[in-house]
Amino acid sequence: MPPVRNPILPGFNPDPSVLRVGADYYIATSTFEWYPGVQIHHSTDLANWELLIRPLSRKSQLDMRGDPDSCGIWAPCLTHDGEKFWLVYTDVKRKDGSFKDAHNYIVWADSITGPWSDPVYVNSSGFDPSLFHDPDTGKKWFVNMLWDHRRRPLLFEGIALQEWDPVSKKLVGPRKNVYQGTDLALVEGPHIYKRNGWYYVLTAEGGTGYDHAVTFARSRDIWGPYKTHPEKHILTAKDHPYAALQRAGHGDIVDTPDGKTYLVHLTGRPTTQLRRCVLGRETAIQEAYWGDDDWLYVKNGPVPSLWVDLPGARNEDKYWEEKKYTFEKELHKDFQWLRTPETDRIFKLDEKKGLTLIGRESIGSWFEQALVARRQEHFSYDAETVIDFSPEDERQFAGLTAYYCRYNFFYLIVSAHSDGQRELLIMASEASWPVSDLRLPAVGENQQPSVLVPNEGKIRLKITVRGKELQFWYALEGEELKKIGPVFDGSIVSDECGGHQKHGSFTGAFVGVAASDLNGTGKEASFESFVYRPVKHESDRYEI
Structure with a gap:
C-alpha cells in the first residue's frame, strides 16, 4: 500500500x-x-x-x-x-x-x-x-x-x-x-x-x-x-x-x-x-x-x-475533482454560514433562482450577515458564480468573497452608485491592499475605482488563486471574462493575518458568496450555481 x-x-x-x-x-x-x-x-x-x-x-x-x-x-x-x-x-x-x-x-x-x-x-x-x-x-x-x-x-x-x-x-x-x-x-x-x-x-x-x-x-x-x-x-x-x-x-x-x-x-x-x-x-x-x-x-x-x-x-482523483454546486432543495454540506441558527433570515433555495441571499448586515458583522461559503482546501483554485442582483444604491451590495474574518477578506461586489447606476468594485480589509498603491486611504475598508455595468442582467464573477496570487474576474452575459482590480497577496487570508495577537486567529480561508443591505430592507441577491475547481500549480510544494 x-x-x-x-x-x-x-x-x-x-x-x-x-x-x-x-x-x-x-x-x-x-x-x-x-x-x-x-x-x-x-x-x-x-x-x-x-x-x-x-x-x-x-x-x-x-x-x-x-x-x-x-x-x-x-x-x-x-x-x-x-x-x-x-x-x-x-x-x-x-x-x-x-x-x-x-x-x-x-x-x-x-x-x-x-x-x-x-x-x-x-x-x-x-x-x-x-x-x-x-x-x-x-x-x-x-x-x-x-x-x-x-x-x-x-x-x-x-x-x-x-x-x-x-x-x-x-x-x-x-x-x-x-x-x-x-x-x-x-x-x-x-x-x-x-x-x-x-x-x-x-x-x-x-x-x-x-x-x-x-x-x-x-x-x-x-x-x-x-x-x-x-x-x-x-x-x-x-x-x-x-x-x-x-x-x-x-x-x-x-x-x-x-x-x-x-x-x-x-x-x-x-x-x-x-x-x-x-x-x-x-x-x-x-x-x-x-x-x-x-x-x-x-x-x-x-x-x-x-x-x-x-x-x-x-483517492487522489477525488481530492482534485471539480465541484459544481447547484442550489435547489437544500444547501450542500460543503457550505457553512456564520453564527446564526435562523437561516430563513439570511438565505433560501429555489429550483429556478438557485441560492438567494437576503441582504443583512455588513460582511464583517458578528451578529447577522448573509454569507455562505466553503473551505479553501487547496493552495491554488478557481471559484466562480453567476449573480442576479439589482441594487438601488451604495448601501446594497453582493458578490463573491475570499473570506477569513471581519479583519481579513477580499470581496468583488455588485453595487450601485447613489444615483442607482450599477457598478462593480472590490472591497477588502485594510491589510489586504497592495502596499504600493499609495493613493488609497490609510484607514477603513478601502475600494478600487468602480466598473460601470448595465443596470439589468446577470454577471459572472470569478476568483483565481495561484499560490499567494489572487485575481478577480467578471463577465457580462454573452461576453468573455475580464480582469478587475490588481493581483492581490492572497496569503493575507490566513491565520497569521486574522486581526488578533500572534497565533490568536484559529480558523481558515473560505470562498463563497455574500449579500448586504445596510438600508435594512432585506434586498435579495440570487446565485444560480457555484464552482470550486482545484488547480495544480508549481508554487504548491505540498501538493505536487
Missing part, C-alpha cells in the same frame, strides 16, 4: 478528536464561529474521509450571534461508551485579553447521525473539555484545562478532573488539578486513556502556533500524580522550522482492529517567507506504537511526517 500524504483533512479542520466504533472511524473538529457547529468526518481506512454531519444544527443547541471572530465552538471531544455517542465542546463568547468566557456543554446520541440531544451545561472553568469513560469502574470523568484570569502570562493553570454523573447530568465530587504540564507551558486539549493499569493524559502545549506540541504523561491512579513522558513531547515541529508540517499539536489516539495505534493531530502548512497558513489549522495523522516500557512513541517522531502508512490508499 503506498503511503498517504498528510493532512488527511485539508483546510480548516483543527483540534481533532478521533474515535473508532467497530470498523468505522470518526474525527470531530472545531468550527469556531461557522454554523452548524462541529464537523464529524467518517472513514473506514483512515486515509479517505467524508464529511458526515455537523451535529449542532438547531437554535436550541447553538446560537453564536455576537461571538467574536475565532470564538464559538472550540475543541470538541467525541467518544462512545458502548451504548451512546458523546460530544463535549466549548462555546467561547470572549477570548482576547485576560478574560475568557468559555462555556462547556455535553450532547449525546444513539447514532452518529443523530438526532443529537439539546446541550447540557457543565461548567465554565476553562476550555478544551473531554469525557473519559473508565472501562473498569464505569464512571465518567470530565476533563478540561483551567483558566486563571488573574495572572499574566501564566493563565493556563493546568488540567482539571471531576466526575460527571450521567443521571443527574451534573459534576459531582471533588475537582482536582491533576497535571500542570511541562516548561513549554500553555497546557490544554486534554484526553485521558487507560491501558495496562495505567491512566494516560495527553495534552497540547506551547500554544497553537509554531511551538505547538503533544505532551504525554501517566499515573497508576486517575487522580495522579502524573509523570511526564521521558521524551516530554511525543510530537512537535518546534525545533524543526523546515519540516513540511508545522504547528503540530492538539492530538488524540486511536487503535485499529488489528492493534495498531495512530495519533491524529493539528498541523499547519505555511507558505511564503512570512510562514502564513492560508489553509488554517488542518488534521494530520501519524503512526505510533507502544514501547516495552508502556509509553507511546510516534514512528519516526517526534517530528511529524508528511507521508504515513495507513490501512487504506488515498
Whole structure:
C-alpha cells in the first residue's frame, strides 16, 4: 500500500478528536464561529474521509450571534461508551485579553447521525473539555484545562478532573488539578486513556502556533500524580522550522482492529517567507506504537511526517475533482454560514433562482450577515458564480468573497452608485491592499475605482488563486471574462493575518458568496450555481 500524504483533512479542520466504533472511524473538529457547529468526518481506512454531519444544527443547541471572530465552538471531544455517542465542546463568547468566557456543554446520541440531544451545561472553568469513560469502574470523568484570569502570562493553570454523573447530568465530587504540564507551558486539549493499569493524559502545549506540541504523561491512579513522558513531547515541529508540517499539536489516539495505534493531530502548512497558513489549522495523522516500557512513541517522531502508512490508499482523483454546486432543495454540506441558527433570515433555495441571499448586515458583522461559503482546501483554485442582483444604491451590495474574518477578506461586489447606476468594485480589509498603491486611504475598508455595468442582467464573477496570487474576474452575459482590480497577496487570508495577537486567529480561508443591505430592507441577491475547481500549480510544494 503506498503511503498517504498528510493532512488527511485539508483546510480548516483543527483540534481533532478521533474515535473508532467497530470498523468505522470518526474525527470531530472545531468550527469556531461557522454554523452548524462541529464537523464529524467518517472513514473506514483512515486515509479517505467524508464529511458526515455537523451535529449542532438547531437554535436550541447553538446560537453564536455576537461571538467574536475565532470564538464559538472550540475543541470538541467525541467518544462512545458502548451504548451512546458523546460530544463535549466549548462555546467561547470572549477570548482576547485576560478574560475568557468559555462555556462547556455535553450532547449525546444513539447514532452518529443523530438526532443529537439539546446541550447540557457543565461548567465554565476553562476550555478544551473531554469525557473519559473508565472501562473498569464505569464512571465518567470530565476533563478540561483551567483558566486563571488573574495572572499574566501564566493563565493556563493546568488540567482539571471531576466526575460527571450521567443521571443527574451534573459534576459531582471533588475537582482536582491533576497535571500542570511541562516548561513549554500553555497546557490544554486534554484526553485521558487507560491501558495496562495505567491512566494516560495527553495534552497540547506551547500554544497553537509554531511551538505547538503533544505532551504525554501517566499515573497508576486517575487522580495522579502524573509523570511526564521521558521524551516530554511525543510530537512537535518546534525545533524543526523546515519540516513540511508545522504547528503540530492538539492530538488524540486511536487503535485499529488489528492493534495498531495512530495519533491524529493539528498541523499547519505555511507558505511564503512570512510562514502564513492560508489553509488554517488542518488534521494530520501519524503512526505510533507502544514501547516495552508502556509509553507511546510516534514512528519516526517526534517530528511529524508528511507521508504515513495507513490501512487504506488515498483517492487522489477525488481530492482534485471539480465541484459544481447547484442550489435547489437544500444547501450542500460543503457550505457553512456564520453564527446564526435562523437561516430563513439570511438565505433560501429555489429550483429556478438557485441560492438567494437576503441582504443583512455588513460582511464583517458578528451578529447577522448573509454569507455562505466553503473551505479553501487547496493552495491554488478557481471559484466562480453567476449573480442576479439589482441594487438601488451604495448601501446594497453582493458578490463573491475570499473570506477569513471581519479583519481579513477580499470581496468583488455588485453595487450601485447613489444615483442607482450599477457598478462593480472590490472591497477588502485594510491589510489586504497592495502596499504600493499609495493613493488609497490609510484607514477603513478601502475600494478600487468602480466598473460601470448595465443596470439589468446577470454577471459572472470569478476568483483565481495561484499560490499567494489572487485575481478577480467578471463577465457580462454573452461576453468573455475580464480582469478587475490588481493581483492581490492572497496569503493575507490566513491565520497569521486574522486581526488578533500572534497565533490568536484559529480558523481558515473560505470562498463563497455574500449579500448586504445596510438600508435594512432585506434586498435579495440570487446565485444560480457555484464552482470550486482545484488547480495544480508549481508554487504548491505540498501538493505536487
